[in-house]
Amino acid sequence: MQENDIKNAENGTDERPLTRIQKRNREAILDAALEVFSAQGFRGATLDQIAAQAGLSKPNLLYYFPSKEAIHTALLSGLMDIWLAPLHAMNPDGDPRDEIMTYMRRKLEMSREMPRESRLFANEILQGAPRMIEGIEGDLKTLVDTKAAVIQHWVDAGRLAPVDPYHLIFSIWALTQHYADFDVQVRAVLGPGHDPFAEAGNFLEMLFGRLLAP
Amino acid sequence: MQENDIKNAENGTDERPLTRIQKRNREAILDAALEVFSAQGFRGATLDQIAAQAGLSKPNLLYYFPSKEAIHTALLSGLMDIWLAPLHAMNPDGDPRDEIMTYMRRKLEMSREMPRESRLFANEILQGAPRMIEGIEGDLKTLVDTKAAVIQHWVDAGRLAPVDPYHLIFSIWALTQHYADFDVQVRAVLGPGHDPFAEAGNFLEMLFGRLLAP
DNA sequence: ATTTTGTTTGACCGACCGGTCAGGTTTTAT
DNA sequence: ATAAAACCTGACCGGTCGGTCAAACAAAAT
Numbered sequence: 001m002q003e004n005d006i007k008n009a010e011n012g013t014d015e016r017p018l019t020r021i022q023k024r025n026r027e028a029i030l031d032a033a034l035e036v037f038s039a040q041g042f043r044g045a046t047l048d049q050i051a052a053q054a055g056l057s058k059p060n061l062l063y064y065f066p067s068k069e070a071i072h073t074a075l076l077s078g079l080m081d082i083w084l085a086p087l088h089a090m091n092p093d094g095d096p097r098d099e100i101m102t103y104m105r106r107k108l109e110m111s112r113e114m115p116r117e118s119r120l121f122a123n124e125i126l127q128g129a130p131r132m133i134e135g136i137e138g139d140l141k142t143l144v145d146t147k148a149a150v151i152q153h154w155v156d157a158g159r160l161a162p163v164d165p166y167h168l169i170f171s172i173w174a175l176t177q178h179y180a181d182f183d184v185q186v187r188a189v190l191g192p193g194h195d196p197f198a199e200a201g202n203f204l205e206m207l208f209g210r211l212l213a214p
Numbered sequence: 215m216q217e218n219d220i221k222n223a224e225n226g227t228d229e230r231p232l233t234r235i236q237k238r239n240r241e242a243i244l245d246a247a248l249e250v251f252s253a254q255g256f257r258g259a260t261l262d263q264i265a266a267q268a269g270l271s272k273p274n275l276l277y278y279f280p281s282k283e284a285i286h287t288a289l290l291s292g293l294m295d296i297w298l299a300p301l302h303a304m305n306p307d308g309d310p311r312d313e314i315m316t317y318m319r320r321k322l323e324m325s326r327e328m329p330r331e332s333r334l335f336a337n338e339i340l341q342g343a344p345r346m347i348e349g350i351e352g353d354l355k356t357l358v359d360t361k362a363a364v365i366q367h368w369v370d371a372g373r374l375a376p377v378d379p380y381h382l383i384f385s386i387w388a389l390t391q392h393y394a395d396f397d398v399q400v401r402a403v404l405g406p407g408h409d410p411f412a413e414a415g416n417f418l419e420m421l422f423g424r425l426l427a428p
Numbered sequence: 429a430t431t432t433t434g435t436t437t438g439a440c441c442g443a444c445c446g447g448t449c450a451g452g453t454t455t456t457a458t
Numbered sequence: 459a460t461a462a463a464a465c466c467t468g469a470c471c472g473g474t475c476g477g478t479c480a481a482a483c484a485a486a487a488t
């Protein structure tokens with residue numbers, strides 16, 4: 001007989017620890033799926049494309065994930081936390097302008113270093129967020145509500161120019177993610193010899209600097 | 215015998231004038247295609263969806279347009295002019311701040327009244343603009359270059375706060391289109407009882423007012 | 429009234445889609 | 459060494475994809 005009831009101490013579900021091969025292939029699949037989903041959207045992407053990108057056969061993909069849907073869900077849920085981290089890090093006890101400027105800088109940095117993730121989210125929301133609306137109405141709204149209240153307190157205390165906290169946050173999202181999501185357009189318009197993200201950094205420093213000045 | 219060589223005076227191609235039925239059905243198809251393409255992207259959309267939305271049979275679609283690709287192209291080329299119109303209307307002889315604020319207001323108005331068109335463009339650019347890169351590198355870049363030069367002259371003449379003209383235009387695009395493209399997210403975060411576009415109007419008036427103040 | 433032209437559709441095609449499965453191969457545990 | 463477990467694949471399945479076509483139908487011109 002065989003000891004079979006392995007319990008994972010972290011979550012109580014019965015999961016065996018991942019083998020080297022499982023770890024390597026799951027990562028390869030998720031990376032390939034990020035590449036393809038972010039460039040094609042969910043419906044536009046195919047398992048064959050993802051398999052080819054990952055260097056695996058299609059049946060082998062489905063050995064590690066039960067369905068196309070499951071791969072997509074795994075990507076989105078894994079990314080939600082990463083995406084919210086910079087906003088989560090905004091400190092109510094810090095200096096108002098510093099905190100908001102730091103948040104903006106971190107979001108721009110994420111756009112530069114994780115453009116595929118940004119485009120994955122953009123694709124999903126553009127298409128009505130059918131597989132993400134729960135997380136948006138839940139975790140995301142809760143976090144934004146919390147941080148918007150913090151900003152509102154700063155405004156009420158006269159420590160910040162009077163701005164609508166929600167639309168301030170939206171403006172940071174819009175401006176920073178634009179450089180990842182519309183990268184092709186930005187580069188085509190600017191032409192060669194430009195560093196869009198570096199220029200955006202300077203521009204956004206000035207824009208938000210002026211917006212938040214008392 | 216029949217007089218058959220009808221020449222269109224406008225472009226020299228031999229096109230008969232459109233029938234009432236042709237006009238009606240072409241419009242129905244393009245409207246349905248806008249609905250579906252903007253919500254699903256090119257690859258994600260199907261001819262059956264478009265046909266159903268238009269109230270026509272699939273073969274009948276292909277009686278009016280030779281292919282899925284042709285419908286998409288017709289939509290994009292028809293929309294490019296509409297999309298560029300507000301920027302085109304920016305008057306070099308007008309008051310700098312008025313001209314830029316008016317441009318921002320028109321873009322926000324377009325986001326409110328033509329969200330499907332905005333999402334169609336967003337989908338295309340997100341996915342690398344494979345069917346639009348020509349127009350972006352051509353007409354769009356040319357127009358932006360021209361207007362950026364105008365803005366730069368305003369800055370050089372001290373009539374406007376010193377801003378990078380290209381990124382000023384990008385910021386207007388990002389902020390106004392965000393409310394159309396990410397409508398689902400914006401509404402989910404704000405919750406019920408909000409008019410996102412009205413609030414955005416107020417917020418952007420203040421934001422660009424402060425940015426452009428001398 | 430009839431012929432010509434324009435419009436519409438059901439049936440169908442090959443290609444591709446997500447997903448399955450039996451069986452082979454490699455790795456790991458004993 | 460060998461048995462068990464984990465890993466991988468070619469062949470295949472039913473459904474959907476974009477697109478075709480012959481034939482029926484409707485509108486307009488004569």
